[in-house]
Amino acid sequence: MALAACAQAPVxxxxxxxxxxxxxxxPAGWADANAQAPALPADWWTMYNDAQLNTLEQQLIANSPDLASALARYKQAQAATGVARSAQSPTLGMSLNGQRDRQSDLKPLRGSLATSPAEYSSGTLQFDLGYEVDLWGRVAKTVxxxxxxxxxxxxxxxAARLSLQIQLADTLLALRGADADIKLLRETEQAYQRQADLVTRRHDGGSASGLDLARAENQVESTRSMLRQRQAQRSVQEHAIAALVGANAAGFTLEPASDAGFVTPPLPLGVPSQLLQRRPDISAAAxxxxxxSDQVGIARSALFPALTLGLTGGFQSSDFGRFAQASNMFWAVGPTLAVNLLDGGRRRAQIAGAEAQLDEAGAHYRSVVLTAFQQVEDQLTLLNNYDEASKFDHKAADAAGRALDLAKKRYDQGAASYLEVxxxxxxxLQSRRSELDLSTRYRQAGVQLVKAIGGGWQAG
Known part of the structure; x- marks a missing residue:
């Protein structure tokens, strides 16, 4: 009992x-809602009431190769546990051997008067039953x-499932932000073209300079360049979504859709300590x-003897025709106690290695938890400040629109140069694009917050 206590590592x-x-x-208005809000469901994305997102998330769960790979790794871990559990049960093996033998005439101890024949048959049916008595808890610790x-x-x-789901939602929001930006750039291109046509007519009539015409044409061509770049970015985002849902990018398309109805609801934050149960990566680290800790106990148990109970029995005969007779039966039963007396410090080194792995696992756990707190605070800060910034961006865009109207009127009246226009x-254009971009980033921060608080996963 004293030796068994020494072998056990404290949990x-x-x-x-x-x-x-x-x-x-x-964010303002979230505190009261969080106090009564239920935990997020496993299909957390349904709270956004977005049909396209719902369809894509279902396709991801069904077809994602990355998710299938993560599932295969989980099945490998299940199988490994089954292998470990098998050590708690007795083992039974059987061997059947039949052969024809000839002995050497010069075999040691076999003289010319030896009674054993030079040639003979040998048949053996053997059963081996073994069981390791887990004196030091090695088997239990392994399990x-x-x-x-x-x-x-x-x-x-x-965690992999949640990460992929978040990545899909985030990429879809980025794609919709690109759609809104593309629409704005197309409208701007058309407006600039109309303005350039007006300047061209004035230039042809002698009331506008070549400098004004060049500036107008520059605006048109620059906007066309921005439009093509944004379309390329949108295509790349579409390809990324195709890969996430297990589709071929060459045949996958998503029609432009507005994200105006994609509203971030107050999420059930709870208190920071709840992250320890709500996030799958924290649970995995713990x-x-x-x-x-169990591996330390396993390494320590190697210092002590291993006790195995064994039973061997079967039939053995040189006459295959009378093989299964009682007189041909053999058996052996007894315990085996084995201990390694000298190993050059190998087991002590294994214990030190296991303890170092325990230290590493503990440090990794702390890192995961601290990163989780950081991620939640990051997304809350972004949501809070983006919400306030969006109000300023909206006012800035309105002011820029009024300034543009005034500049056009002043130019038409000859009171200002085209440079002012x-x-x-x-x-x-910069104000409007900034407003659209901030709207997209606000929605993405809400989705990333879902990941930060553990999504719809609950520790089992």
Whole structure:
């Protein structure tokens, strides 16, 4: 009993991480909603009421090769646990051998008067039953470590699924932002072309300079260049979505759709400590600390003898015709106690290695938890500030629009040069594009917050 106690490593809990009482930068109006909001469902994306997103997420779950790869890794972990559990049960083996033998005439101890024949037949049917008595808990620790690794692999699968789902939603929002930008650039191109046509007529009539015409043409061509670049970016985002849902990019298309109805609802944040149960990557890291702790116990148990109970029996005969007779039966039964007396420090080194792996697992757990807190705070900060910034962007775009109208009137009246119009046009386009871009980033921050708080995954 004393030796068994020495072999057991104490269970190592995950290391402590500093926790805050609540999140710092919660957007206005979220606190009351969070107090009563239920946990996110597994199909969290349905809260956005977006039919296209729903369809794509379902395709991802059914067809994603990355998700299928993560599932295969989880099944490997399940199989490994099954292998570890098998050591808790007795083993039974059977061997059947039949052969014809000839002995050498000069074989040692076989003289000319030897009674054994030079040639003979030999048949053996043998059963071997064995069972290792788990005196030091090695087998139990191996099973415990395997179960922890299996659960960690399940959490890894959940994390991979959530990450892919978030990546899909984020990319779809980026694509819709590109659609809105493309629409704006097309409208701007048409407006600039009409303005350039007007300047051309004035130039032909002698009331506009060549400098004004060149500036007008520059505006048109620059806008066309921005439009083509944005269309290329949109195509790349479409290809990325195709890969996520397991489709061939060459035959995959998404029609432009507005994200005006894609509203980020208040999400159930809870308190920071709940992340320890809600995020699959944190759960996986904690389980790997437990598995590493078990590995220390396994390494320590190698210092002590291994006790195996064995039973061997069967039939053996040189006459195949009378093989299965009671007189041909043999058996042997007894325990085996084996211990390694000298190994050059190998087992001590294995213990040190296992303890170092435990330290690594603990440090990784702390890193994952701290990163999780950072990610939640990052997205909350973005949501809070983007919401305020969008109001300023909207006002800036309105002001730029008024300035453009005034510049055009002043130019038509001859009170200003065309440079003033060009400057106002540039400012207005930049303001509108900034407004659209900020709207997209706000929605993406909401989706990333879903990932930061663990999505719809709950620790089992």
């Amino acid at each position: 190592q809990p995950p290391p402590a991480v500093p926790l805050a009482h609540n999140f710092r930068d919660i 415990s470590a395997g179960e922890a690794q299996e659960k960690a692999a399940g959490a890894d699968l959940a 389980l790997r600390v437990a598995a590493a 060009v400057t106002a046009q540039t400012a207005y």
